Amino acid sequence: MTVRLSRIQLALFFILLCPVNIIGLWWAVGSPLVMDPNSICRKAKRLAGKQAELCQTQPEIVSEVAKGARLGVRECQYQFRYRRWNCTSHNKYFGKILQQDIRETAFVYAITAAGVTHAVTQACSMGDLLQCGCEATRNRAPPRPPSSSSSSSSSSSSSSSGDGVKWEWGGCGDDVEFGYEKSKQFMDAKRRRGKSDIRTLVDLHNNEAGRLAVKLYMRTECKCHGLSGSCTLRTCWKKMPHFREVGDRLLERFNGASKVMGGNDGKTLIPVGQNIKPPDKQDLIYSDESPDFCLANRKTGSLGTRGRICNSTAMDISGCDLLCCERGYREETMVFEENCLCRFHWCCVVQCKKCLVRKELSLCH
The missing domain is CATH 3.30.2460.20 (Wnt (Wingless and Int-1), C-terminal domain)
Structure with a gap:
């Protein structure tokens, strides 16, 4: 099956692998790209409408998208550092991996979409983007005290716990919804118009799983206020999980990834095997089996494991x-x-x- 990745997606995947001091590179089809986001957009001729809109009107967001993609692959290299395929940064071989619908590709797509979500959201909180800022909390229910077992349904901006401490939203919460939407807008542009194919459905699913690994695991942070160190008021805000937590969570999904096949309607994915539950939105999915990655193989993108450092006393995957x-x-x-x-x-x-x-x-x- 021939897989057609959009030029902008391939550009991102290869740009994020280059050292900062490298000005240009050649990616799979031999087109020169430079790391400046404006140049990325100029070189990528076949952009979907939303991607083209971002490139034309919000190049600073494209810059954060590139940072997020880099963040994702660095995390991929950490999580796979002891595996036969270690998320290698060799451009030609990495491109071959992306052209297969295997477990490893599922993780790359998910961690990249998560990285873009995380980077754009972080840029909002840091005040680096004019289009966004801190999360709006005006209509949010008050934060739940740690000692409380049930959430409040109140629409006010503050509440009190059983010990008399008043709680309210404040500070600068992370606007993960903005980062989520920009990641979706950029990463989910369909590569083929018209009828969906299984690869498109799989990629879109894994992109969403990556974003949800950030969005669904926001944590509440609070700061005490009061005279003489008392805590008569706590101001709380929502923060994203640390990206290492996101990587750990997606690695668990990688280990339990589900093999799927396309349904007859061309719009659904069916799990392969008997008595297998349909994957939920946070699961990673794939449709082809992975090569063993033991020997170098240009066709599959395997560099092999010859010369890799291993642990002679370990009994796990690093052994x-x-x-x-x-x-x-x-x-x-x-x-x-x-x-x-x-x-x-x-x-x-x-x-x-x-x-x-x-x-x-x-x-x-």
Whole structure:
């Protein structure tokens, strides 16, 4: 099956992988792109209406979208650091992964959509975007005290807990709805007009799962006010989960991802296998089995695991047996240069020396 990714989506996926000091790059079809969001938009000719609108009227948001995509892939590389496929930053191979409808692609799409949601929302809270700011709390029900077991249905802006402490919304809550909508607007532009195909449905589902991993797990933070350190009033606001929490949550969904196939109507996805519950909106889904990633394969985008560092004493996925695909491993002494003998000088500089450190490493055959 031929998969057609939009040029802007491919641009984002490859731009986020480049070091900051690299001005340009060549992506899969050989078109030069630079990291400036305006140039990204100019180079991407086949944009959907909403994407084109963002590029033309809100380039500063496109800049945050690129930051969010970078954030997503960095998290992908952290979460997959001990796996056979480690979210490699090799452009050509990464592009091959994106062209398959496998578990790994599901995670990349979800974590990227989550990263865009997180980055745009954060920019709003930091005052970096004129289009948004702090969350509006005028019509929100009052915050629930930690000791309360039921939420209030009041429409007022404050309430009191059983210990007499008054609660009210204040501070600068994260406007996750704005970040959610911009992520949806940019990431969900359909690549094919007309009849939906299974790949489009799968990608849209995984994008939404990523956004919900941010939106549905907002936490309440509060600050006490009062004379002499008393807490007669608490001001509360909503904050996004830390992005590491988002990555951890999506990795759990990756481990339990559901295989699906397209329904006869072309608009639904059906779980493959008997007695399997339909995936909910937070689950990750895929339609093709993953390669084993043991050996290098240009067709599948696998770099193989030869030369990867493994843990010879571990029994989990970082262990040499699993990571090296039972090919064995070798022990090598590697020399690294690290900061050492660091001293703090008033005020305010830390000076370190460079020391050579020898480490014994296990490397896959």
